[in-house]
Amino acid sequence: MTGERNVRRLALASALAAALLWLFPYAWMLLTSLKTPQELLKAPTALPGAFRLSAYVEVFQSLPVARYVALTTVMALTIAALQIAIALPAAYALAKLDFRWRAAAFAFLLSALLIPAELRFVPTFTLFSALGLVNTLPALVLPFAVSAFGIFLLRQALLVIPDSLIEAARLDGASELYIVYRLLPPILAPALAAFFLVSFVHHWNDYFWPLVMTVDDRVRTLPLGIALLREQGSGVRWHIIMAGSTLLSLPALGLFAFTQKYLLRGLGSGVG
Amino acid sequence: MKPSRPSQPFWLLSPMLVALGVFFVYPLLSALRTSFYEWDLLTPARFIGLANYRAISSSGELLSSLCTTLLVSSIVVAGSLLLGLGLALAVHRPGRLAALARSAVFSAYVVSWVSVGLLFLWIFDADAGVVNQLLGSIGIAKVKWLTSTAVAPITVALIVLWKVTGYAMVVFLSGLSGLPPEMHEAAALDGAGPWARLRHVTLPLLRPTAAFVATTSLIASFQLFDVVRLLTQGGPVRSTTVLVYAIYEQLFRDLRVGRASALVVVFFVVLSALTWLKLRAFREEEPA
Numbered sequence: 001m002t003g004e005r006n007v008r009r010l011a012l013a014s015a016l017a018a019a020l021l022w023l024f025p026y027a028w029m030l031l032t033s034l035k036t037p038q039e040l041l042k043a044p045t046a047l048p049g050a051f052r053l054s055a056y057v058e059v060f061q062s063l064p065v066a067r068y069v070a071l072t073t074v075m076a077l078t079i080a081a082l083q084i085a086i087a088l089p090a091a092y093a094l095a096k097l098d099f100r101w102r103a104a105a106f107a108f109l110l111s112a113l114l115i116p117a118e119l120r121f122v123p124t125f126t127l128f129s130a131l132g133l134v135n136t137l138p139a140l141v142l143p144f145a146v147s148a149f150g151i152f153l154l155r156q157a158l159l160v161i162p163d164s165l166i167e168a169a170r171l172d173g174a175s176e177l178y179i180v181y182r183l184l185p186p187i188l189a190p191a192l193a194a195f196f197l198v199s200f201v202h203h204w205n206d207y208f209w210p211l212v213m214t215v216d217d218r219v220r221t222l223p224l225g226i227a228l229l230r231e232q233g234s235g236v237r238w239h240i241i242m243a244g245s246t247l248l249s250l251p252a253l254g255l256f257a258f259t260q261k262y263l264l265r266g267l268g269s270g271v272g
Numbered sequence: 273m274k275p276s277r278p279s280q281p282f283w284l285l286s287p288m289l290v291a292l293g294v295f296f297v298y299p300l301l302s303a304l305r306t307s308f309y310e311w312d313l314l315t316p317a318r319f320i321g322l323a324n325y326r327a328i329s330s331s332g333e334l335l336s337s338l339c340t341t342l343l344v345s346s347i348v349v350a351g352s353l354l355l356g357l358g359l360a361l362a363v364h365r366p367g368r369l370a371a372l373a374r375s376a377v378f379s380a381y382v383v384s385w386v387s388v389g390l391l392f393l394w395i396f397d398a399d400a401g402v403v404n405q406l407l408g409s410i411g412i413a414k415v416k417w418l419t420s421t422a423v424a425p426i427t428v429a430l431i432v433l434w435k436v437t438g439y440a441m442v443v444f445l446s447g448l449s450g451l452p453p454e455m456h457e458a459a460a461l462d463g464a465g466p467w468a469r470l471r472h473v474t475l476p477l478l479r480p481t482a483a484f485v486a487t488t489s490l491i492a493s494f495q496l497f498d499v500v501r502l503l504t505q506g507g508p509v510r511s512t513t514v515l516v517y518a519i520y521e522q523l524f525r526d527l528r529v530g531r532a533s534a535l536v537v538v539f540f541v542v543l544s545a546l547t548w549l550k551l552r553a554f555r556e557e558e559p560a
Contacts, residue, residue, distance in 0.1 A: 007466040014362035015373035022376040022434070028402060029391050044400035086291060089284035096273050099281040109288070112296045114547045118495045118516045119540055120295065122523055122532045123302035129313065146291035163273050176280060205384035207498045212520070223386040227502060230390060238394050249387040256382040260375065263382070264442060 026249075033243035037236040055243035062232060062240075065247070068222040075140050075221060076203040080196050083147040087195070088188075089180045091154035096166060106155075112148040121212050128213065139213040140221070144203065150195045157191035158184070193262045201252055201263070222248055300540065306533035313527055324534035334538060336510060337518040340425060344514060345493035347429035348436065352489045353482060355433065356440025361470070363441070364448045374445070378438035385435070389502030392431045393418070421511035424504055428512050431499055436492065440485045447481030448474070480553075487550035494543060515539055 032040070033055050034048040059065060093099075094106050124143055125134065133139045161184075169183050185192060210221040226244040229237070256263060275281050307324055311317035328334040359377060363370040380388065395401050396417035404414045417427045451474065459469045497516040500506060506513035506521065513521070519539065522532035 003465045003467070011362040011365065012369060014358065015369050018359050018362070019369070019373040019376045022380060025391055025395060028395060032394065040400065045402050045405045086287045090288040093281045093284040097275045097281050098273065099275060102281070105285055108292065112292055114543060115296050115300065116495050118497060119536055119543065120299040122519065122529065122536050123299035123306065124295065125523065126313065126529060127302070143295045146288050146295070151288065166273065170276065176276060176284070180284070201382055207384065207386050211501070212524070223384050227386050227390070230393070238400070241390050242394060245387040245390045249383045252382050252384060253379060256379055
C-alpha cells in the first residue's frame, strides 16, 4: 500500500527534522565554546580552527566552579534526602493505614501541588529575612523539604504492595519506623529512584529559588554562577559563556542518558 | 490496615504537615495579609486597605503582565499540543532514528534553564547569532529577535516550546502505548487507510491525553520566569514582563512588598482557576 509507505516516510522525515532541530543548538553551544574571540569576531558562524579548551580554562579562572558544584550537589542531595525522609512515612500512612481524616490529609497534600515556588517566594523571603536566614543553605533547602509530587508517587507505588507483607513484619515484632525506613525502601526502589532523579535534576538546575534567596557568593549555586558569566568582563565572550553552559548542562544530560527509563517513569506518572 | 496505635498516623504525617504548614499555607496567608499593607522591608509596614490592588490595576501593570503571559502561553500550549502529538506519532515506532529523536527532543526538558537561556541568547543574537547570519546569507534582513517589542514575546515562547515539547511528546507517547491495538487492526481490516485511522481512531482516543498536556503546559507557562530573566529582563519596554517577572521586580527592584503580595494573590486566584479547569478536563474523560 502506498499510503502506508508514505506515512512511514513522513514519520522518518519528521524524526530526522526533530533530531536536527533539537541537537543543533547543543552542537552550536559546543562549537562556540571551542572558538577564539578573533574567530568569533571575524566569522561567527565558521567552524573553530582547532580543538582548544581555553574557554573552559577561563571559566574555571573567573568562577569558583568547584565550590559552586560542591554547594549545588550538597543542596540538591539534602533536598532529595529530606523529601524522601518525610515522604516515606507520609506515603505509608496515606496508602496503608485506616484513620478518620485520611481523605482530608490527602486532599490537603494534593492542594499543595497547586502552589509552586513562584507563588511562595515573596512571603518566604520576608520570613527568612526576619529570621536572618537569607543567603544561607537552609533558605535554599527547607522550603522544598516536602514534595507533594514525591509523596503522591510513593503512595501510588505503595497501593499495589500487599498488606500481608507489612502484617507479617508486624507479627515479627517490627516497629512502624522499621517498616517505613527499612522494610519498604527496597520494595519501593523503582519509585524512589524516579523520585530521587526528578528531584535532584530539578533542584540542581534550579535558577529561580537560589536567585531570590542569595545575595552574594557565599551560597551561590552553579546555575547562578554560570548566568553571571554573561554580566562579567567585556568584549566578545560568547565562547566563555557557551563553555559555561556546556559545563552546566553536561551533568544533567549525562544523568539523563544513563537513567532515561527511571526519569521518564517519574515524569510520566502524570503529576509533574 | 489498622494503625498499631491510634496516634500512629498523626506521628507519621506530622513532618509533612509541619512542612506544608510553614512553607505552603503560611506563605499564602502571609501574602494575603501583606497585600493590604505598604511595606519596603526597611521601615514598618503601614495598612493601606485595597490601595495595592488599585495601584496594580490602574497602572496597567496587572493587565499588561496578564496579557503578556497569555500571549506566551497560548503559543506554548498550542505549539506543545501540535508538536508533541506530531512528534509522538512520528517516533512511536522501533528503529534507531526514532529513538534518537525521542531522546534528543526530551533532553531539552532535562537541561537547566540557564544553559538553554544563554544558548538561545547567543543563537538569536541580532548581529552575530547563527539565525540572523543564516538569514543574511540568503539575503533576508536581520530580525530583532529579542529587541523588538513585537517579536521578543514570540521568540521567548518559541524557546519555551523548544524546552518543553519533549514532555508533551512523552505524555502523548504513553497515551499512544495505552491504546488498544485491536481497534487499529479492526479499522485496517475494514479498509481504513492510515489517515482515516488517525482521524477516527487514534485522535478521539487521545483526547484525554491532549487535555492533560494542554492544562499542564498552560499552568507551567504561567510560572515562566527564568527565560525572561536571562534573555530579556522583561523588555524591550515590558513586552516580555510575564506575571512572575512582574512580582520579582516589585519585590527586588522596587522593594514594594505589598504590591508584590497583591500580585501573588491575583496569581494564586488565576492558578486555582486554571487547576480547576485541569481537574474538569480530567473528570469529563478519565485518561487511560
